[in-house]
Amino acid sequence: MLALAIHGGAGSFAPESLTVERWHAYDAALRQALDAGFRQLDAGQSSLDAVEAAVRVLEDEPVFNAGRGAVFSHDGINELDAAIMDGASLRAGAVAALRHVRHPVSLARRVMENSPHVLLAGAGAEDFALEQGIELCARSWFHTEHRYQQLLRARSGETAAAECLDYFGTVGAVAVDAHGSLAAATSTGGMTGKRWGRIGDSPIIGAGTYASNASCAVSATGHGEFLLRATAAREVAARMEHLGEPVGTAAAFVIHQRLQGLGGQGGLVAMDASGTVAFAYNTRAMFRGVIDASGRRETGLFPP
């Protein structure tokens, strides 16, 4: 059955800190992304097309930490990471430390389809973008005032620990198409105040992003260093493949046992080839949405 699930990050903020107006902005963006992605599936396009289309919408929404709206590095620069993976072939593409690419997820897909490599970083990745005719934009496109203020507060040391690590706005999508084939994509600005060319889990195959038709498609969000050490996304798939766990059991184990055991915070969405969706998070909330061929179209934030 055609299905698409997306996330817009996970966080530990208190319910009272989110106004209705602000939730409406998130909710509208999530629904727009669901519609854009599902339109692809409905038109007979692949799950890769669906996750790319959904993530592109979220990359343009300044409320999420991906594309426009990305957080700032310690040096005051927006540096973007993304990945995409095809569950049928285990082909994958990823990009890191981009500064001028409006849609990192689309560049990741070009890496997968038009280069001999899997992961490209920095200025070299942008050379490849230019060769591929991918849209570049001025750094000002990524500048949003609320993110910049977040960096200033973080740099002043006031709220670094409390604020920067309690909300992760990475976006991602997983989908299954009419051929029963899975795909996953993730896009992020990383972590406020990140330093020294830091790369997180999102563009790392097996950490923030993974897809295999043998098990599931996964996109993660959260404190990237812990998701990297946990090889979180591949771990959900490996537990399904090795242990026969259902997708919900495997996803819950990886977040509530493995990630939690390392002391990390975050969440993920996973989908198996029948379109069953599992969200797991050890934060207070996770921005999420699901749409499928049965007419279901739901968004959510706090646990059901």
Added chain:
Amino acid sequence: MLALAIHGGAGSFAPESLTVERWHAYDAALRQALDAGFRQLDAGQSSLDAVEAAVRVLEDEPVFNAGRGAVFSHDGINELDAAIMDGASLRAGAVAALRHVRHPVSLARRVMENSPHVLLAGAGAEDFALEQGIELCARSWFHTEHRYQQLLRARSGETAAAECLDYFGTVGAVAVDAHGSLAAATSTGGMTGKRWGRIGDSPIIGAGTYASNASCAVSATGHGEFLLRATAAREVAARMEHLGEPVGTAAAFVIHQRLQGLGGQGGLVAMDASGTVAFAYNTRAMFRGVIDASGRRETGLFPP
């Protein structure tokens, strides 16, 4: 039991293409690395100290594709990647796209121990190196004539497919110390003619490098794009943890089934917490060495 195992890459070259003189150079370097690493274990130092010491020796040897002797990118630059992981804590550090760091493995260890991040890339990673007092050197340090000629031949298109993909000189080490704790480290120059800021499997936790006291320590070498897609290093550990496979069975499966199934070439060394060592490779040969407290000290190249 104290044990250390190392590799200096895997390849498909024919036995007749390796002269005795050349093998002696490799063999001497492997033995020197074994001695340097085992000296640490013997003195009661940690497995992290042992793998770092062994890899540092290999990074200085121009016959291997790591540190001095690294291959050239398409643009004629040596770009170095490395990672290290501690099996006791699952802490990890990694660096990518370095151009001036003599010992990438030591910078990876500083990332693990002295930064809040896991993976640093490019100029930012070198800023961190300077802050940490890590030795930088001129790019000429990494220039070796045989690698440069290899690039010229690859760029001319004559031997790109045949030569650049038939030998992988990445180096790595795994060890277990007196506390029964495992560690893994890997260092590489990547792939001759790599483009656009390509990052391979070596610095990716779960792909080229992984260690957990719950299962094993792993360092891989080979065609990085395939090892990335296979999440090769974590996969060996996951099969031991999930399926109870012995280290040799898990290592053989990952190379001869999973990597081979994707069409990739390469090899890996894996060690469990009792010091049992497994080398697996689907290339014709793999430079390798083992040393342990029983007095065993062996090097090898072709299958036994």
